[in-house]
Amino acid sequence: MAVTSFSSLNTSHEAVHARYESVDSLYRETRDMRLLGFVLFLISDVVLFSAYIFAYLYLRNSVPNWPPINKDGHQLPRFDVAFAAINSCVLFGSGATMHFAMESWKHLKKPAFNMWMIATIVLGVLFLGGQAYEYHNAQVTWSGSTLGATFFTLTGLHGFHVFVGVIYLAVLYWQANKGVYTGSKYFGLTAGTLYWHFVDVIWVALFYLFYLM
Amino acid sequence: MAIATAGHIGVASHHDHIHPEPQSFIGKYIFSIDAKVIGIQYMVVGLLFFIVSGLLAEIVRAQLLTPTGAIVSNDTYNGVYSLHASGMIWMTIIPLVTGGFGNYVMPLMLGQRDVAFPWLNLVAFWMFPVAGVLLFGSFLVGAPDAGWTEYPPISLQGPPGTSLWCVAIFLVGISSSLTGINFLVTIFKMRAPGMTFTRMPLFVWAQMATAMLNMIATTALAAALAALFLERQFDIPFYDPGRGGSPVLWQHMFWFYSHPAVYIMILPAFGIVSEVFATFSRKPIFGYKMIAFSSIAIALLGFMVWAHHMFTSGMAPWLQLPFMILTMVVAVPTGVKIFSWLATLWGGKIEFHPAMLFSLGFLIVFTFGGITGVFLSSVPADLYFHGTYFVVAHIHYVLFGGSIFGIYAGVYYWWPKMTGRMMSYKLGVAHFWATFVAFNITFLPMHWVGLQGMPRRVAQYRPEFQFWNDVESIGSFILAGSTLIFLYAIAESMLKGKKAPANPWGARTLEWQVSSPPPYYNFKKIPAVLTNPYDFGEPLPYVGLVRDASNPEHPSTGRASSGTPAHA
Numbered sequence: 001m002a003v004t005s006f007s008s009l010n011t012s013h014e015a016v017h018a019r020y021e022s023v024d025s026l027y028r029e030t031r032d033m034r035l036l037g038f039v040l041f042l043i044s045d046v047v048l049f050s051a052y053i054f055a056y057l058y059l060r061n062s063v064p065n066w067p068p069i070n071k072d073g074h075q076l077p078r079f080d081v082a083f084a085a086i087n088s089c090v091l092f093g094s095g096a097t098m099h100f101a102m103e104s105w106k107h108l109k110k111p112a113f114n115m116w117m118i119a120t121i122v123l124g125v126l127f128l129g130g131q132a133y134e135y136h137n138a139q140v141t142w143s144g145s146t147l148g149a150t151f152f153t154l155t156g157l158h159g160f161h162v163f164v165g166v167i168y169l170a171v172l173y174w175q176a177n178k179g180v181y182t183g184s185k186y187f188g189l190t191a192g193t194l195y196w197h198f199v200d201v202i203w204v205a206l207f208y209l210f211y212l213m
Numbered sequence: 214m215a216i217a218t219a220g221h222i223g224v225a226s227h228h229d230h231i232h233p234e235p236q237s238f239i240g241k242y243i244f245s246i247d248a249k250v251i252g253i254q255y256m257v258v259g260l261l262f263f264i265v266s267g268l269l270a271e272i273v274r275a276q277l278l279t280p281t282g283a284i285v286s287n288d289t290y291n292g293v294y295s296l297h298a299s300g301m302i303w304m305t306i307i308p309l310v311t312g313g314f315g316n317y318v319m320p321l322m323l324g325q326r327d328v329a330f331p332w333l334n335l336v337a338f339w340m341f342p343v344a345g346v347l348l349f350g351s352f353l354v355g356a357p358d359a360g361w362t363e364y365p366p367i368s369l370q371g372p373p374g375t376s377l378w379c380v381a382i383f384l385v386g387i388s389s390s391l392t393g394i395n396f397l398v399t400i401f402k403m404r405a406p407g408m409t410f411t412r413m414p415l416f417v418w419a420q421m422a423t424a425m426l427n428m429i430a431t432t433a434l435a436a437a438l439a440a441l442f443l444e445r446q447f448d449i450p451f452y453d454p455g456r457g458g459s460p461v462l463w464q465h466m467f468w469f470y471s472h473p474a475v476y477i478m479i480l481p482a483f484g485i486v487s488e489v490f491a492t493f494s495r496k497p498i499f500g501y502k503m504i505a506f507s508s509i510a511i512a513l514l515g516f517m518v519w520a521h522h523m524f525t526s527g528m529a530p531w532l533q534l535p536f537m538i539l540t541m542v543v544a545v546p547t548g549v550k551i552f553s554w555l556a557t558l559w560g561g562k563i564e565f566h567p568a569m570l571f572s573l574g575f576l577i578v579f580t581f582g583g584i585t586g587v588f589l590s591s592v593p594a595d596l597y598f599h600g601t602y603f604v605v606a607h608i609h610y611v612l613f614g615g616s617i618f619g620i621y622a623g624v625y626y627w628w629p630k631m632t633g634r635m636m637s638y639k640l641g642v643a644h645f646w647a648t649f650v651a652f653n654i655t656f657l658p659m660h661w662v663g664l665q666g667m668p669r670r671v672a673q674y675r676p677e678f679q680f681w682n683d684v685e686s687i688g689s690f691i692l693a694g695s696t697l698i699f700l701y702a703i704a705e706s707m708l709k710g711k712k713a714p715a716n717p718w719g720a721r722t723l724e725w726q727v728s729s730p731p732p733y734y735n736f737k738k739i740p741a742v743l744t745n746p747y748d749f750g751e752p753l754p755y756v757g758l759v760r761d762a763s764n765p766e767h768p769s770t771g772r773a774s775s776g777t778p779a780h781a
């Protein structure tokens with residue numbers, strides 16, 4: 001097939017080719033399509049979190065007192081805000097460093113990009129460590145109460161997203177240094193940034209629901 | 214074969230625009246990324262699961278031949294009807310109307326070569342047979358026995374298969390979500406030049422509304438299923454009232470998906486019959502925009518009515534009222550569609566092709582099911598109907614009479630396009646009448662049996678219901694027989710069907726403007742579109758279609774009786 005078409009390549013062909021170039025370019029997988037697909041994916045991910053947030057609010061409102069009683073009969077305490085607040089700052093800080101990384105890339109400052117990316121990844125790992133510490137010291141268990149059930153499900157789901165995000169960012173860092181992206185073509189980095197900010201925003205909701213509300 | 218013409222239209226040399234056609238058997242038919250092949254894969258697997266789920270229904274009907282029915286044990290019976298419904302809804306109708314017809318027809322209708330993300334499409338497809346095997350495989354470890362809705366706390370105590378059920382439905386749900394995202398990007402970003410939203414075929418509009426529902430609602434279902442799975446396997450309390458959980462929470466999460474799921478199943482069928490009505494009445498479709506926008510209206514309203522399934526769950530009376538009213542409001546856009554179709558048919562040159570017969574049957578039966586739906590949405594009536602055979606009657610009028618009739622119409626309509634062979638007209642007509650009559654014998658009596666108080670999901674019942682139950686069972690056996698006609702018609706067409714021309718019905722949408730079956734790349738050159746495709750009597754609104762012997766400008770109609778295409 002390719003042989004025949006190359007043999008028929010001539011100037012008039014080129015003219016026709018040029019005329020339909022605009023048309024045919026619609027039928028590649030473009031950056032535009034990937035971005036829309038990714039945004040739609042994030043929207044359906046928001047629905048996933050919303051469903052569990054709904055479950056949390058529903059269960060919370062179906063008992064007279066919150067925090068509820070554990071299955072062994074003792075009154076559960078409220079979560080410790082102080083530690084979670086520090087850990088939240090770590091995550092929000094990583095949102096800021098991600099932003100700087102992206103800006104550096106757009107301004108073609110490769111070393112700054114590398115530095116901010118590594119900072120983001122480190123902060124992400126720190127957040128996961130803090131989360132693990134909090135799980136380890138938690139007064140609630142996942143099977144003890146609906147508070148535990150919703151807490152571990154929602155923060156676990158979020159933690160899983162952070163975990164995937166850290167790996168994703170590491171891959172992006174590696175790809176960027178392999179020369180996969182250029183100053184004008186960097187869809188992967190855009191998606192990574194979008195995802196990381198998304199994970200941040202979800203945490204704002206969870207922090208409010210479990211620690212402040 | 215297309216090389217000679219491809220040379221001077223300048224597409225074949227676009228190395229990256231048309232993917233090379235895979236040559237190996239596996240690349241071509243098993244792990245293909247061609248939406249047409251994936252569409253057919255969905256249909257073949259869907260047909261298989263349709264037969265399995267249908268046989269399960271026959272076991273139910275055999276059991277109910279006598280009031281003390283002793284064909285299967287009560288436990289088995291519970292598993293049988295639970296898997297009948299789960300199989301029909303998630304493994305048959307949804308994959309067929311979205312993955313099947315959507316993949317095959319939609320890119321062609323958009324003047325496209327494939328969907329937006331072919332690899333994602335491939336992954337989404339393969340989740341489906343895996344999910345089906347898990348679902349039906351749950352029989353081996355004790356099938357789920359709480360019905361297709363799997364309400365806790367019964368589902369929390371159910372046999373191990375209930376957890377498999379969760380995994381299977383979760384998988385097929387993720388598959389539909391991915392397909393929904395894929396289709397939305399395809400529709401938003403990949404229409405042929407000139408194809409504005411209001412020039413899209415109505416089937417594409419329906420797929421767009423369905424894809425939105427799939428993308429959003431199905432994710433909520435995934436959350437509910439994962440929670441049920443966690444509670445069953447890891448003792449994490451969500452639904453168990455003894456531990457602070459709430460069974461009503463499950464109902465909210467489940468119905469937030471499962472009411473829209475009714476529209477996921479019915480909107481594509483609306484799309485199919487819209488195409489069939491336009492083509493076989495040879496008239497510009499009446500109220501194109503009304504039909505198109507009402508799909509979106511139904512999809513949006515569909516998210517606001519889920520609690521009408523929960524009137525008896527103890528919800529606050531003040532909350533019942535908005536759900537009741539909004540549910541009745543859904544009848545408005547649905548009615549708009551029905552009247553637009555009637556106006557399209559009115560004065561048309563109607564051709565009673567099997568696809569048209571199934572679409573007309575759809576119109577009658579679905580309208581009936583829609584009206585009983587309005588009964589059920591009324592709180593005082595629902596308190597009485599709830600949990601009776603009236604609900605079973607309603608759902609079968611909507612899902613069998615709606616979705617399955619729509620699927621049959623779609624198969625008869627697009628079969629020549631998909632296979633390149635004609636199907637027997639006579640067998641199609643016989644299949645329609647046998648199905649239509651048997652369908653009504655089976656499901657119509659359920660209305661009054663339900664009104665008289667026969668509860669759904671029972672393996673034994675009071676003797677006075679026996680007469681009508683026997684009628685229903687005999688009807689269902691005829692219904693199974695009518696499906697054999699369909700299978701025979703398929704086999705006959707594949708073995709010795711006449712070769713199909715490009716456009717046997719003189720239809721005007723783009724998929725009919727390429728050969729049957731279409732080449733791997735669908736369009737040698739992407740055509741431009743000037744109007745919506747339903748102006749019968751006008752010249753075709755496409756510029757730049759490449760014609761050759763396999764798809765001439767003025768298609769032969771394939772049958773002398775079908776009338777001349779208006780533009781000939």
Ligand SMILES: [Cu+2]
Nearest residue numbers: 472519521522
């Ligand atoms: Cu509903």
